[in-house]
Amino acid sequence: MPQNTWAQELLWPVDRIDLVAVWHTYRIPIILSTFTILCIFRAYLHLSVPRNKVSFTPPPSSPILSSTKSKAPVNDVVEVRTVAEKSSAVQKAPRRIVGGLKKRKSSEEQLTTNDHQIQVLIFFSTLTGTTERAAKTLGQELRNRTGRFLEPQVLDLAELDYDDYFISPPKSETDVQYFYLLLLPTFDIDTILDTFLEQLQETHNDFRIDTAPLSGLLGFSVFGFGDREGWPTEETGFCSQAKDVDRWMAKLTGRKRAYPLGMGDAKKDAASRLSDWKQGVEDVLDLIAETGGLGEGVVGSGDAVESDVEDEEEDDGEVVFDDENVALPKSKAKKDSVNDVEDLGKGLRTDASPSEAAEPSDTFEVDFTTYSKKSKPPPAPPVIKEMVPKSSPTYTALTKQGYTVVGSHSGVKICRWTKSALRGRGSCYKYSFYGIASHQCMETTPSLSCSNKCVFCWRHGTNPVGTTWRWVVDAPDMIFNGVKAGHYQKIKMMRGVPGVRAERFEEAMRIRHCALSLVGEPISYPYINEFTSMLHAEHISSFLVCNAQHPDQLATLKPVTQLYVSIDASNKESLRKIDRPLHRDFWERFQRCLEILRERRFEQRTVFRLTLVKGFNIEDEAEGYADLVEKGLPCFVEIKGVTYCGTSSSAGAGLTMQNVPFYEEVCAFVEALNAALARRGLGYGIAAEHAHSCCILIASDRFRVDGKWHTRIDYEAFFRCLESGKPFTPEDYMGPETPEWATWGKGGFDPRDERVHRKGKNKKPLPESKVEELF
Known part of the structure; x- marks a missing residue:
């Protein structure tokens, strides 16, 4: 193996080389060399590629490009690209939400055109x-x-x-x-x-x-x-x-x-x-x-901006959250501005000792519940004032009209029917219907204030108005004694009037009836139950009239001889126009009062009082009134034509002589209402009338005995029932038969009295045949 052995021996030293040691030895040169080669290669590529080969197609929706499309040359593509990028960046940027109230546009910005x-x-x-x-x-x-x-x-x-x-x-x-x-x-x-x-x-x-x-x-x-x-x-x-x-x-x-x-x-x-x-x-x-x-x-x-004085006195306490700096008034910029928590320390006393400064809560309170810019002293307790002070224009106006103001919120006055009865010239409709002699009736009120401004009110609009009782309250015994004294004083003033009959004058000095309907809203007086109890203690009957706007007081009212509720319209819109109530929920209050009368119909005599005003509540409203009668089921329904007093306040409300219905029109309305009640099977009928007052009475069949109407009241029986302390019903003090001359179709004028017509001519009473021809 000479040849193979030689190769293996040649490679043997290389395999023994430690590559890790080489890298650690030469790593810096290797890295720098590699980075240099890459930079040179990138520069070569950048310089070798022509610029005219770079193209860019802008978005068609860009308004900038659309306006410059026909003007920009091809060589300016890079510049156009830069503008487009900026526009896209603006469009894609997140919307900044700044807390606080949006600044209102100025008057001239709001009205850009004329x-x-x-x-x-x-x-x-x-x-x-x-x-x-x-x-x-x-x-x-x-x-x-x-x-x-x-x-x-x-x-x-x-x-x-x-x-x-x-x-x-x-x-x-x-x-x-x-x-x-x-x-x-x-x-x-x-x-x-x-x-x-x-x-x-x-x-x-x-x-x-x-x-x-x-x-x-x-x-x-x-x-x-x-x-x-x-x-x-x-x-x-x-x-x-x-x-x-x-x-x-x-x-x-x-x-x-x-x-x-x-x-x-x-x-x-x-x-x-x-x-x-x-x-x-x-x-x-x-x-x-x-x-x-x-x-x-x-x-x-x-x-x-309004004046500085008004800004200081009329701080609305509004809170504005805004991350922008708010410019403060020059007079307050340094005094009231606090930019950080540490700045709270600037508000401490500079003469405090270190120990006192360490406990700032004892000397500096921060109220985190008050939104006002500045602290305000607690409001002073409200001053309770008199309803009708003696120095007020209202007191002067009422006394000129013949009222005697008792205390600070009560009044008494004798009506024209009292003067007429003293001279034997006839009593009002209450005598024909219920047997009340006008010369023995005291017309008074424990509250001169009312919650309505009725267009037909003959009180000249001079009495105060209010939805709640917020005045000084006079004691009921003081009012009771005061109104009696005021009434007797006015009766005594009639002593020398020609025609006053001695026997009627003597009877007038013994009050037997009280009509709580003079002016205002008697039921709003806080002690109305105590006042009526004083009347009953002296065997003075009580006829209380309310305007169906105080259901809470009506619900707590103790029995009176006869309870009236004024029903001046059959629907919400008509009621708003004719009564002009101050309560915003007047219709709901009205409906609740009708429900209370329905609950009371077997405890005391209840009456719906309808005042007809031509052009307001007569035309095509008989069916609506029948619906209200069906809901309240009163013992009686009185329908009376409005009395025009010719005051400027009435004229301002749109009431003229054209709004006063003729008696024939009142009769026609009553017949239509009676027919509507009959169609509902409610059991009512036309019982009595008093043509002189333009007033007609519809009664429930509960007061028809053997085909005869018994609308009058047995007052002594009422007091016996009241003093017994036992429950009783209206039938328990139902009086004798209604006189023939007072029934429907007979005119309703007492034949014992002398009928005197206006315009200065004193005429003899008309025979019954003539009365029948007229009515």
Whole structure:
């Protein structure tokens, strides 16, 4: 093996070489050499490939490429590629979400065109008619404006549904934008403005509604009427309600106060102040018509920041979460800014000792539950005021109308039927129906406040309004003694009136009946049960009238001689128009009261009182009223035509002599209602009438005995039942038969009395044949 042995011997040293040792020895040169070779190879490839061979097809949807497609040369493909890459990067970048409230567009950004029509709405509230006249005059003066302006509308706040105007701007099919003007008086009693202010405040604080729901308005301005004799300065209350409305409207509109609040003394300078304010408003309207907005940079105009004083006093407590730096007012930037937790230490006292500084919680409290920018002292407890103070305009108005105000919230007055009965000229319908002699009846109320503003109310709209009791409460015994004294005093004033009969005068000095229906809502008085108990203790019957808006009080009412509920409409919309209730859930309250009367129909006499107003609740509503009777099943249904008093407040509500039905129309309605009840098989019939009062009575068959109606009351039997403490029913004190002259078709005038017609002619009573011909 010489040859093979030689090869094996030659390779033997190589196999013995340690490759690991070689790598560790020469690894750095090997790596550097390899990297150098690769760089040279890449550079060679880059330089050897021509540039015109590189192509790029941009995406067709790129707006940049579409605009430059016809202009960019082929050699500029790389540049185009760079632009496209940038555009794609912008499109694919994630959207940045910044916390906080979105900044509202300015007035002029919102109105980029001048094609919108402008509708000026003038709102007013009035008690005496002064503000109403001023509002109508302002509407006439603004009606002369041409161009984009529509004819101004004058609206009474007492007649409106606030949700239609003060939660969002009114809805319009055409391209119309609205401008609000508000003319408001200020009184020291509760009026419709208190309810209006509550509505504005609730709307602003309602978390379901935007804090500025009226920001779509072009603007607003308020003018207030006051009386410096009662309130010399603004601090004491001069035009305070107008100021409050102005403040809340600024919040709801997003600071769109177009012109500053105007104020005038109704007895001195109101006319001149109103004229100056109107001139300023007209200038603003001209600016809006020209530019489409209120302008920028002026305090109180549109989007500009309000005054510093208003910002400080009217902190809304809103929290804005934003990662951007918020510019603070110069006066507060250094004082109120805290950028980190460590900065809290800057707020500690600098003169504190080290031991005191180690426990900052004793000297520095951080409230993590309050969202307000600054701490506020706790609100002062509400001041409970009198309903009708003696120094108030309401007290003056009521006393002029013949009322005697007892205490701070009660009243008494004698009606014209009391005066008529004293002279033997006839009593009211209550005598024909129930045997109540008008000259022995005291008409009073323990609450002058009401929760409705009925269009037919003859109280001239001067009584206060309110949905809850929030006034000083007078004791029931004080009210009871006061109203009796006031009634007797007014009866004594009739002593020298010609024609007063001595026997009637003596009877009038012994009160036997009390009609709790003078004005207001008697059932809202917190101690109404104690008051009626005092009446019953002296054997004075109680006829209580409520407006079907206080079901809780009605449910707790103890038995009275006769319980009335006013049923002025057969459906929700009619009730809203004619009663103008303040409660927003008025229809639900109304329905609940009917259910309570149905439950009480076997405990006491219950009555539905229908006041017919032509044009409101007569036409085609007999079936609707029949449905309500079927639900409540009252003992009686009184149907009476409205009495027109000719006041400015009634005229403002749309009530005129045209709304007063003729007696023939009332009769026709009663017959239609009676027929509707008969079709339902409810067991009612027409029992009595009093044509002089334009009033007719429908009674349940429970009060028909042997074919004769017994609608009158046995008052002594009622008191015996009441004093026995045992349960009783209306039939237990059902009185004698209804007199023949009072039944349906007989006219209802007491033949013992003398019928006196109006217009100064004293005529003899008509014979029955003539009465039958007339009725």
